[in-house]
Amino acid sequence: MEYDELLHWLLRDPVAVAPDLLGAVLTHTTAEGAVSVRLTEVEAYRGHRDSEHADPGSHSYNGRTARNEVMWGPPGHLYVYFTYGMHYCANIVCGPAGRSSGCLLRAGEIVEGIDLAMARRAAARKESELARGPARLAQALGITREHNGAALDGEFRLLPPARRAPSVLNGPRVGVAGAGGSADYPWRFWLPGEPSVSAYRAAKPRTRARTAGNAVVR
DNA sequence: CCCTCGATTCTCT
DNA sequence: GAGAATCGAGGGT
Secondary structure, X not given: OOHHHHHHHXXXXXXHHHHXXXXXXXXXXXXXXXXXXEEEEEEEEOOOOOOOOOOOOOOOOOOOOOOOHHHHOOOOEEXXXXXXXXXXXXXXXXXXXXXXXXEEEEEEEEEEOHHHHHHHOOOOOOHHHXXXXXXXXXXXXXXXXXXXXXXXXXXXXXXXXXXXXXXXXXXXXXXOOOHHHOOOOOOEEEOOOOXXXXXXXXXXXXXXXXXXXHOOOO
């Protein structure tokens, strides 16, 4: 698929793009080799507060910031963010520029470069754990902050599925606090019967109090 | 399988 | 200053 054809395919609402991404293959090629993942679970994040359909779960809900800058650009690029002090997660920006929408890549099956993916994912004990969860998927593909904004026409390539998945399940997004994590936003999409699909986890509020037990307070 | 909890630093208010 | 679109270890069922 040509890049401009891919862009046209991505130039839609993330809630429409997300289920269509299931079965797509994302490849990252580096000097170490190529790793490809067949996507089995994604989440849609839609626009910002001023758009027609606000999404309180989106990183861009409160407007443009340094972190979410890439989301405001054209589709066909990776939006990579750093979270919990140690993990990276990747989105595919979709929709027209200025809309700030994207699809979080939550899980997939490694279909190429398993040895390299295993080497990057030392903690994984089974192949099904290589890309089960967004930070694991990013690690298996070797995605870090330097790839924020990368276009899908170079070291990264996205091959949409030949045909739309015949069966797609959906439900609330994982780990999203507040209204965005409610059943009103059932924008997590996954393929049934896939061992790589991550276990659902509701957002769990963490407060300073819960972690202050061994914090050095001065 | 399940659950709870600590790690670690960036981001935005 | 507080919380984060998470993971992995450890212990129980």
